[in-house]
Amino acid sequence: MGRGGFPAYRRLGRRFFARSAEELAPDLLGCALVLRVGGLTLAIKLVEVEAYLGVGDDPASHAFRGRTARNEQMFATPGHLYVYFTYGMHYCSNVVAEKKGVAGAVLLRAGEALQGAELMGARRGRKGVEIANGPAKLCQALGLDLRHNGLDLTRDELGIWPFETPKRVARSSRIGVREGRQLRLRFFDPDSPFVSGKRT
DNA sequence: CCATAGATTGACT
DNA sequence: GTCAATCTATGGA
Numbered sequence: 064m065g066r067g068g069f070p071a072y073r074r075l076g077r078r079f080f081a082r083s084a085e086e087l088a089p090d091l092l093g094c095a096l097v098l099r100v101g102g103l104t105l106a107i108k109l110v111e112v113e114a115y116l117g118v119g120d121d122p123a124s125h126a127f128r129g130r131t132a133r134n135e136q137m138f139a140t141p142g143h144l145y146v147y148f149t150y151g152m153h154y155c156s157n158v159v160a161e162k163k164g165v166a167g168a169v170l171l172r173a174g175e176a177l178q179g180a181e182l183m184g185a186r187r188g189r190k191g192v193e194i195a196n197g198p199a200k201l202c203q204a205l206g207l208d209l210r211h212n213g214l215d216l217t218r219d220e221l222g223i224w225p226f227e228t229p230k231r232v233a234r235s236s237r238i239g240v241r242e243g244r245q246l247r248l249r250f251f252d253p254d255s256p257f258v259s260g261k262r263t
Numbered sequence: 264c265c266a267t268a269g270a271t272t273g274a275c276t
Numbered sequence: 277g278t279c280a281a282t283c284t285a286t287g288g289a
Contacts, residue, residue: 113281115281123281124281125281128275131274131275132274133273133274133275147274147281148272148273148274149272149273149274149280149281149282150270150271150272150279150280150282150283151270151271151272151273151280152270152271152272152282152283153282153283155281155282157281170281172281197282197283198281198282199281199282199283200282200283203283237281238281238282239280239281239282240281
């Protein structure tokens with residue numbers, strides 16, 4: 064049995080992820096992202112995510128111009144993990160949505176440490192809200208990089224569990240994107256202090 | 264508080 | 277060659 068209150072039978076399965084990124088994104092808020100490695104459990108409650116759409120639908124999406132080596136996982140079976148490297152030094156992670164062959168993903172932007180805060184804080188050189196209030200910070204806290212690209216969140220060492228339901232869900236345009244600003248595909252818990260910087 | 268520069272590499276045009 | 281789904285330090289109000 065999983066220690067830390069994340070038993071296998073409660074883990075989110077394929078069906079939960081198999082829908083559009085825009086539908087999936089808000090339902091990920093309040094869920095726990097759990098990594099089990101070396102007998103250790105790290106858990107983060109998701110408080111901010113962004114949906115990225117498929118080919119030709121969303122100029123800010125890595126999949127906008129079609130399939131490439133980098134964005135391959137955006138077309139994978141739903142429930143997989145898409146990790147990309149950016150700005151020469153950072154990793155960001157996404158949950159794959161839609162159905163196999165159709166691109167769509169949800170960027171994990173920010174969360175609150177639930178378990179393993181000491182280790183994650185040490186990795187980040189920060190504490191409290193600074194542990195995972197940004198997509199690259201969240202990856203650094205969990206130690207996620209390209210080795211984790213393509214993991215199956217329904218079976219592998221990283222998974223997602225229902226944890227709590229946010230009282231409210233707010234919606235805004237996405238952060239750090241130039242095009243596609245009219246698409247309001249950022250979802251966050253407006254009552255959480257653990258969201259990243261701006262909150263328009 | 265806010266604004267801005269620099270870091271640093273690979274993917275894509 | 278250009279620039280990115282970012283973060284941090286620093287400098288000024």
